[in-house]
Amino acid sequence: MSPRSQGIAAAVIAVAAAGAVVATTGAAEAGTISGTLYRDPGTAVARWVAANPNDSRTAVIRDKIASQPASRWFANFNLSTIGSEVSSYVGAANAVNQIPALTLYAIPNRDCGGASAGGAPDLNQYQNWVNAVAANLGNRTAIVILEPDSIALQTCLSAGEITARDQALATATRTLKAANPNAKVYLDAGHSTWNSAAEQAGRLAAAGVANADGFYTNVSNFNGTSSEVNYGKAIIGALNGRGIGGKHQVVDTSRNGGASGDWCGDDNTDRRIGAYPTTATNDGDVDAYLWVKPPGEADGCKYAAGSFQPDLAYSLASSAPNPPVSSSPTAVPSSSSPSPAPSSASPSSSGTPDPVGAGCSAVFAVTSSWSGGYQATVKVTAGSRVTSGWTVSWTPGAGQSISQVWNGTLTVSGSTVTVRNVSWNGALEPGGHAEFGLIASGSATTPALTCTSL
The missing domain is CATH 2.60.40.290 (Immunoglobulin-like)
Incomplete structure (x- = not known):
């Protein structure tokens, strides 16, 4: 199991130049996405902040992590609920004119049976699951991080299984784009210290990246932003050489602002949050810096994978720069209060x-x-x-x-x-x-x- 795959386990269980802060005014600069990313009021970190107002760590965690938008993971294979789950999340983002980011993680044999094992029982049922997601994406801009590890990690699959997975990902991409042409769909490109750019470009091509908006890198990992961007540019060049042009990159910067060390973030105090989430990347090849891996959620080495740990969150945030002043954080009421739902009326x-x-x-x-x-x-x-x-x-x-x-x-x-x-x-x-x-x-x-x- 790759280091990145192990880091992904935390995000799954939670739902079933590095360190630079990118200042943003809310308007897109470069890339193809324009707008403000959705700040979900129901995240684990926001709930912890609301429930612990007097903790000495709360102010730092609130201002530097809970205040920021992060991707919502959809990793529970349940055909009866996935449509309403997606509709509720996307609808809440649309109600406040913000862009939702969704991480879809239900491919069969995900993580090659490792810490994040699970997903749909077969590819036919997986496509039914994707159909339900697509039917509830709405018609406005939404970012879809499609199946982390599905392309970079294929060591457990036979040649025939790889072909079948590639076809499933290509079909999923077309389904999502057909249902909502404004959706931005990105495929798995691993990270800069995994497969070579040429190898990864070949895998992306086989998985139908021609019909996607591009690819993402560094999910649940710690590689610096500059290394990831350079890696992405090399992949873009290799795709261009294959006749597949116009593709862009998304980088997970949720915890890539620290020093080197063991891959596991549970007890590594050198790790820091990286660039704050934004669509203003100042790079025409990069559509967004996102927090795909929720900062403060454990990797499973010292704490239960996916559990929110305030000491981890505080370690990530304590010496990080403050967010841009134009950022507008979101918090939530305490866990005993009703979860906020978007008002049916327009914001007043x-x-x-x-x-x-x-x-x-x-x-x-x-x-x-x-x-x-x-x-x-x-x-x-x-x-x-x-x-x-x-x-x-x-x-x-x-x-x-x-x-x-x-x-x-x-x-x-x-x-x-x-x-x-x-x-x-x-x-x-x-x-x-x-x-x-x-x-x-x-x-x-x-x-x-x-x-x-x-």
Whole structure:
């Protein structure tokens, strides 16, 4: 079993130049994907943050990991539920105008029977599973990471089984693209210290990459971003030599910002989160840097594979740079609260103008709501001068209370709620902006905000 395959086990069980931070303004730069990646409010790390507000590690884990979008793994082969699972996830992303990333992991004989063994019982039933996924992808942009290890790891398969798998992957790709032409489908290209670029390009060609948008590398591994990008460019060149052009790469940067060492991340304190997830890669060959492997989930060496471990998350994040200030994190209510569901109405917002052009303005947007509570973001925009700090205040409606704030410091005095900037998002250039988020109880409303700046 390859080092990458062992790392993938963690992500599966959880659902059944390296270290650089890529600043993003939310708009795509290079690549073929434009937009903001979906921040799922139901991740294991977000639930842990909500349930442990007083833990000394919470602020770091919240601001640097739970705040970021990550791919949702669909690895449970269940034909009766997969359609609704995909529909719910994609629908939630569409409701807030963000791009969902899905990792599909149910190919028969996955991981060659290793730590992540499982999947569909046969290729016919696998295709039925893919059909259900495709039927619920919607019609907007979605990123599909199709079957990690399915192409780079084939050592357990006979020649006939390899051919059958390649055909199944090619059919799956066509099915997904036909159901949603806006879906971006990427196939498995291993990583830069596994198969050669020429070998991997040949395998991708055999698996139908001609009909896909490209390939992904480094899933559940630790290789540096620059090495992966160079490897991807070599694969693209080899594919071009085969007459297969126009393909792009996605790189998993969830934990590739650290030093060398054992592949297993469970007790390796040299590991760090890498580039924050973004579609703004500044590289025409790279569509996105994604967090496919959820940071903080164990590899199975020291802890149960797939379990969320706050000490691992803290180790990954503690010395990492802060996220770009334009990033808008998502959190979730505590595990005892209802899971937030997207409101059927369009997100609503209210704001205050900056009439003199010198202070700041703030816009409040409800992003999701559920029975008894809601989630919102507040975008703060500087006026015509440099801002060294900002404060947003408002009076909540009857029955409302703020239970959690991220990317800001909350104080409550009487009937007034005030949120001030944290250390790393207070300094804004003229017209620059920062965002903070909150979870509140009560009915979702859009209050009148007052924004002041230093």
